[in-house]
Amino acid sequence: MQMKNKKKVIIVTDGDKIAREAVEIAAKEKGCRCISSSAGNPTPLTGQQVVDLINSTPYDPVVVMVDDRGAAGKGQGERVMEYMIKHPDIQIIGVVAVASNTENIQGAHVDCAVTKDKEVIKGEVNKDGTPISDEAVIKGDTVDILNRYNQEIPLIVGVGDIGKMDDCDKTEYGAQITAKALGLILDNYKEGRTNLGLENRNT
Numbered sequence: 222m223q224m225k226n227k228k229k230v231i232i233v234t235d236g237d238k239i240a241r242e243a244v245e246i247a248a249k250e251k252g253c254r255c256i257s258s259s260a261g262n263p264t265p266l267t268g269q270q271v272v273d274l275i276n277s278t279p280y281d282p283v284v285v286m287v288d289d290r291g292a293a294g295k296g297q298g299e300r301v302m303e304y305m306i307k308h309p310d311i312q313i314i315g316v317v318a319v320a321s322n323t324e325n326i327q328g329a330h331v332d333c334a335v336t337k338d339k340e341v342i343k344g345e346v347n348k349d350g351t352p353i354s355d356e357a358v359i360k361g362d363t364v365d366i367l368n369r370y371n372q373e374i375p376l377i378v379g380v381g382d383i384g385k386m387d388d389c390d391k392t393e394y395g396a397q398i399t400a401k402a403l404g405l406i407l408d409n410y411k412e413g414r415t416n417l418g419l420e421n422r423n424t
Contacts, residue, residue, distance in 0.1 A: 227312040228275050229282040231406050232302055233399075234363040235319040235383045236288030237262040243384035243396035244286055250395060251403045254280035263290035263297040268304025276310060282410075284403065289363040291323055298363040306370050315376040315406030317399065319383055320348045321361040328360035329367035334379035335401050337389040350381030350389060350398060376409045378402040 231253065233244050241260035248255035256274050259266060264287050266274075275283050285305065289296030295303075305311050318329050333341050334357075337350030344355040359379035367377060380402050384390055390398040 227310055229312050229314050229410070230275060230305060231282055231284045231315050231317065231403060232305065232313060233284060233286045233317040233319065233383065234288070234298065234302070234361055236260040236264055236286040236298065239384035240288075240319075240382075241286060242392050243390060243399050244284060246392050247396040247400035247403050248284040250400045251407055253282050253284045253403065253407075254278050255284045256286070259301075260286045260288075262288050264288050264301050266301065268301045268308070271301055271305065272308050272311060275305075282314060282407065287363055291321070291362045295366060296363065299366040302363070303366055303370070306373050313374050314410040315378065316367060316374055317383075317402045317406070318359040318364045318367060318377055318379050319361050320346055320350075320359050320379065320381050322348055323360065323362040326360055326362070327365050327368070328358040329364035329377065330371065331357050331359050331377045331379040333357075333405070334359065335398050335405070337381060337386040337398060339389075339398060339401050341401075341405065346379055346381050348382045348385075350386035376406050378405050 245255045287298035287302045289298040334346045345358050347353045383399050
């Protein structure tokens with residue numbers, strides 16, 4: 222019996238209206254299908270509903286948005302993300318981890334980050350996409366759970382607030398930072414690497 226091919230998925234940890242529009246444009250630019258109905262603040266769907274939508278599309282890879290809307294602890298976005306990571310039909314090929322102004326959070330370890338100037342760095346960026354430290358982390362409201370599944374995610378790319386970043390990621394300009402982050406994940410997957418070789422992510 223032939224094994225079912227797993228759907229390849231990129232997760233983006235933001236889902237408000239501006240982020241949705243930017244992700245839609247960036248995904249199209251990179252040849253991915255965006256599950257637009259996964260957008261929301263917070264995520265409006267259950268994990269199973271998202272998986273059903275992923276499996277119903279003939280396109281691959283698929284980009285899915287998750288969002289906690291600043292909820293403390295494991296919010297709806299992180300629950301959906303965890304469900305996808307654990308699901309046997311889904312292969313997570315990377316996560317675009319989005320910074321926010323959320324306080325008192327641990328943050329997630331990342332392999333790299335993309336600044337508002339489209340530079341790939343080894344450090345941390347803030348909500349504006351500005352480098353703020355050499356620590357390879359991202360601090361946002363839907364990212365803490367990523368540390369628990371470090372080994373299951375080939376590449377985690379940090380970015381600022383999608384669709385914004387001092388207007389550098391605006392949809393009118395093609396959401397270039399978001400597209401750059403998606404491109405890094407896609408290239409990494411195609412080349413069969415486990416990460417970008419930056420050896421930044423702590424386990």
